[in-house]
Amino acid sequence: MLNPLASIARRWTPSPRTLRRAALSAVVMSVLIIVTGGAVRLTGSGLGCDTWPKCTDDSLFATPEQGLHGAIEFGNRMLTYVLSAAVGWAIVSVRSVKPRRRGLTRLAWVQFWIVLSNAVLGGITVWMGLNPWTVAGHFLAANALLTVAVVTWHRTAEGDTAPRPRVPRPVRRLSWAIAITSGLLIALGTAVTGSGKHAGDSSDVPRMPWDWTNAAHLHAIAAWIVCALAVAMWLVLRAVDAPDDTRARARDLLIVLLAQGAVGYVQYFTGVPEILVGAHMLGSSLMWIAVVRLALSMRERPLSTPAIPAQADPELAKA
Numbered sequence: 001m002l003n004p005l006a007s008i009a010r011r012w013t014p015s016p017r018t019l020r021r022a023a024l025s026a027v028v029m030s031v032l033i034i035v036t037g038g039a040v041r042l043t044g045s046g047l048g049c050d051t052w053p054k055c056t057d058d059s060l061f062a063t064p065e066q067g068l069h070g071a072i073e074f075g076n077r078m079l080t081y082v083l084s085a086a087v088g089w090a091i092v093s094v095r096s097v098k099p100r101r102r103g104l105t106r107l108a109w110v111q112f113w114i115v116l117s118n119a120v121l122g123g124i125t126v127w128m129g130l131n132p133w134t135v136a137g138h139f140l141a142a143n144a145l146l147t148v149a150v151v152t153w154h155r156t157a158e159g160d161t162a163p164r165p166r167v168p169r170p171v172r173r174l175s176w177a178i179a180i181t182s183g184l185l186i187a188l189g190t191a192v193t194g195s196g197k198h199a200g201d202s203s204d205v206p207r208m209p210w211d212w213t214n215a216a217h218l219h220a221i222a223a224w225i226v227c228a229l230a231v232a233m234w235l236v237l238r239a240v241d242a243p244d245d246t247r248a249r250a251r252d253l254l255i256v257l258l259a260q261g262a263v264g265y266v267q268y269f270t271g272v273p274e275i276l277v278g279a280h281m282l283g284s285s286l287m288w289i290a291v292v293r294l295a296l297s298m299r300e301r302p303l304s305t306p307a308i309p310a311q312a313d314p315e316l317a318k319a
Helices: 004-011 016-042 064-095 102-127 132-155 169-195 212-239 244-269 274-296 314-318
Strands: none
Touching (some): 016 064, 016 102, 016 132, 064 132, 132 169, 132 274, 169 212, 169 274, 212 244, 244 274
16 A cells, blocks of 8 residues: 555656755745744743743733733744645655655655654743753754755756765865855754843743854854855856856855845844844854855765657668
């Protein structure tokens, strides 16, 4: 007896465009869940629903007594179902490709398990009264989901052959240095928010045990390192005559970094207003997408093409 996914796969084969759109929808929803999660924190709605998985001890949904904070927190929880639907669409589409692509299917399923585990982590965060360490873990897990979603989206346009380098090895190593440093930059960002002014609730929420301005300075140093590496990458790719799309990925990263740096400094010197913090969170997601896409553009997996049947020999045809 076929399972539901196998049954769908037997009856339906998605077009390459449908497959790409399904994978892209998971990327878009991953970014949206990060940004709306930040909105929950920045509006002080982190405990708008004071328990999990219910919103209150007596109600699964937000109640009028909980006001706007309850509606915002509950709305973010409901958005998780939309994210799950996008990931589900990606899983179904990938599973229905023919011939079957097992590696791509595994990537899609990894997204599902990250969504599930991060939902539980979000519940633990509520139970622990927005402990800054669990909040940071919740955010980093959302970025892990974004990473896998971007890789899946990229892989839908590739084949399943062994990866083939497109640039020299030192350039590929530089791309990994950018990825590692950018990951550290994002982690340091959680140290800033975990010790900073936006605790996520109007009540007395614990903070990380250091001064947030010192954390911000360390975060800025990491940002400058990433910028320096990105400029070096842009120059190196021109020197080695890298493919146009790889150079475009490096250019995109530089643009995002410049915009993100500007927002970061403006928010620091204006007292970290909520709207700019939210923009900075969006910029963080866009930066990470640019970093992952740049790293992936360093190699290629050509699409396999079916062999073209040889034309029949006219002389043989007469025989």
